[in-house]
Amino acid sequence: MRILGREPAVIIGIISAVLSLIVTFGVGLTTDQAGAIVALITALFAAATAAMTRPIAPAAFTGVIAAAVALLAAYHFNVAPETVGSLNAVVLSVLVFLTRGQVSPAVVKAPVEPAGPSAV
Structure with missing residues (x-):
């Protein structure tokens, strides 16, 4: 399944990032509320x-x-942005290393034409 020619996970990630960005503007929200x-x-x-x-x-x-x-960031646990980025990079790298052999692109099968009378 594709949405706008892209994998659904990509579209979901974009929507999540945009919504998170909008919330961080904090209009009418405290820092704790926005983080939560x-x-x-x-x-x-x-x-x-x-x-x-x-x-x-x-x-x-x-x-x-x-x-x-x-x-953790919402509730004032002091985590530097660099640490958050590094943690995400490490987690993603380890997951790619561990799961890449188990993941493959979906194979799209060509539609099968119905059998009809042949012109022999």
């Missing part, structure tokens, strides 16, 4: 991505890590 909402958005969209991809584990694990980091 970003964590919720991250978790929900990660669950949607995991549901649409196979195997599920890499997307689910990445989503859990991203949501946990967002919650």
Whole structure:
């Protein structure tokens, strides 16, 4: 299945990022509220991505890590942005290393034409 010619996980990721960015403007929200909402958005969209991809584990694990980091930042756990970026890079690298052999692109099969009378 493709949406606008792209994999659904890509579209879900873009929507999640845009919504998270909008929330960070914090119009009418405290910093804690905005952080909690970003964590919720991250978790929900990660669950949607995991549901649409196979195997599920890499997307689910990445989503859990991203949501946990967002919650830690929301509740004033001092995590430097560089550390968050590095943590995400390490997690993604390890997941790619562990799962790449188990993941392959979907094979699209050509439609089969119905058998009809032959012109022999």
